[in-house]
Amino acid sequence: MTDLSWEQKADDFSLYGFTDLPSVHDRGAVVVTHGEGPYIFDTKGRKYLDANSGLWNMVAGFDHKGLIEAAQAQYARFPGYHAFFGRMSDQTVLLSEKLIEVSPYDRGRVFYTNSGSEANDTMVKTLWFLHAAEGKPQRRKILTRVNAYHGVTAVSASMTGKPYNSVFGLPLPGFIHLTCPHYWRFGQDGETEEQFTARLAAELEATIIKEGPDTIAAFFAEPVMGAGGVIPPSKGYFQAIAPILKKYDIPLISDEVICGFGRTGNTWGCETYDFMPDAIISSKNLTAGFFPMGAVILGPELADRVQAAAEAIEEFPHGFTASGHPVGCAIALKAIDVVMNEGLADNVNRLSPRLEAGLAQIAQNPNIGELRGVGYMWALEAVKDRATKTPFDGSLSVSERIANTCTDMGLICRPLGQSIVLCPPFILTEPQMDEMFEKLEKALKKVFAEVA
DSSP: OSOOHHHHHHHOOOOOOOOOOOHHHHHHOOEEEEETEEEEEEETOHHHHHHHHHTTTTTTTTTTHHHHHHHHHHHHHOOOOOOTTOOOOOHHHHHHHHHHSSOSSOOOOEEEEESHHHHHHHHHHHHHHHHHTTTTTTOEEEEBBOOOOOSSHHHHHHHBBOGGGGGGGGGGEEEEEEEEHHHHHOOTTTHHHHHHHHHHHHHHHHHHHHHHHEEEEEEEOOOBTTTTTOOOTTTTTHHHHHHHHHHHHHHHHEOTTTTTTTTTSSSSSHHHHHHHSEEEEEEGGGTTSOOEEEEEEEEHHHHHHHHHHHHHTTTTOOOTTTTTTHHHHHHHHHHHHHHSSSSHHHHHHHHHHHHHHHHHHTTTTEEEEEEEEEEEEEEEOSSSSTTTTTTOOOOHHHHHHHHHHHHHHHHTTETTTTEEEEOOOOOOOOHHHHHHHHHHOOOOHHHHHHHH
C-alpha cells in the first residue's frame, strides 16, 4: 500500500464529492500539501494560484499568521466544548455579540452549526417549530429558486434548485422552486430587464396565492446565486419581491453563506442589493475557511418569536455537538477583524473595478456569451454562438476542459454548468490578478480553438 502514488491512494480510498469522475480517472486527483498566500502546492511541488479561494472561503489566503495564532491560542486555552444546557464558551458569547453588532440588525439572536448546509437546515426546522408553536403547523412549504444552492442535507438539498438532486429522490414534498432571476438566460424575447423582474414578482405572488399563504413557511434567497453560476439578481428584484412577502407575512431569509463578509463588496449581500431580510445564514467567510462553522442570525422579530416559542416548552430542542465550538468562535472573531479592519474588505472595494475590467477584456472572446458578477465573484459563460446564446454540446464538457487547462497552467478556477467561476481571495495583489488574467485567457483560447 505504501508504494501507491498519492493520486492512486486518493482514487482507491476516497469517495469524491461534486467531482467530474472522467477527469479524475484521466488526470488523477490533485493532492494538496500546503498553501502560501493565495497559492496552493501539491505533492509534486506544483504551484497553483487558487482563484476559487478554496471553496469561496479562504479569503485571507492559506497561511494567515493571525488566524493560525488565534486557533493555536484557543486550543491551548480551551480546546472544545458544546453550547447545550445553558453552558457555552466565552468565545461563543463574544462571537454572538459581534455578529449582531456587524449585522443589519440592532438586536437579535445567533445559533451555531458546523456548515452552511446545516445552518439552512436549522433555519427551516426553526421556522417549522415557530409556525407550529404559533398555531399554524401547516406553514411548512419553502420557496426558493431554480439554480439556487442552499446545501446538501436532505432539507437544504431540497431547497437547492439543481437537477442533480433528483438522483437522491429530492426535493422532498413542499419545496417549491421559482424562476431563476437570470435575465440574460431566462428573459423572453423583447422583454426588458424591468419587465422580467415584474414577471418574476408576479409569479411569486401567483404561487403564494395558489399554494395558500398560510401554508408557506419562508422564502430563501442568496443575494447572488453562487453555486448556481454567480447569478446576480435582475434589476430591482429584491425591491419587487420583498413587499409581496411582507404582504403575506412570509419571512425572507438571506442565504449569505457565500456573499457574507465582503464577497459582494459590502459586509452582507443584502446591503449590496438594498433589502432587509428577517434572518441571515452565514458560513464560509465567517471563519475565513480556517474552521467549519455556520450561523443562523435571527433579526429582532424572528428572534423574539422563536424565543417565545422555546419558552413555552422550556427549551429549543435542536443543536449539534460542536455548535459554538470555542476554537471556531475564536477564529471567527479574528476572521471578522481581519476582513473588516486589516484591509481585506478595502482591497475588494479598491480592486473589484480592476477585476471586472480585466475579465471584461477577456469576455470579448466570441465564445464568451456573458460576463456577470459583483465584487469578488464573477462568471464567464461559454457559448457556441454568442448571438443566439447557444451553449456548446454537453458532451464536450467545455467548462471542465477550461478548468483542467487552467490547472495545467497553474491556475485553479471552477467549472459550473457552462461557466467558469472566479472568486479570488481578498488578499489578491494586482500582479497576482494579472497572472490570473493571463492564464485564464490562454486557457480559453486553447480550449475554444479545440471545440469551436
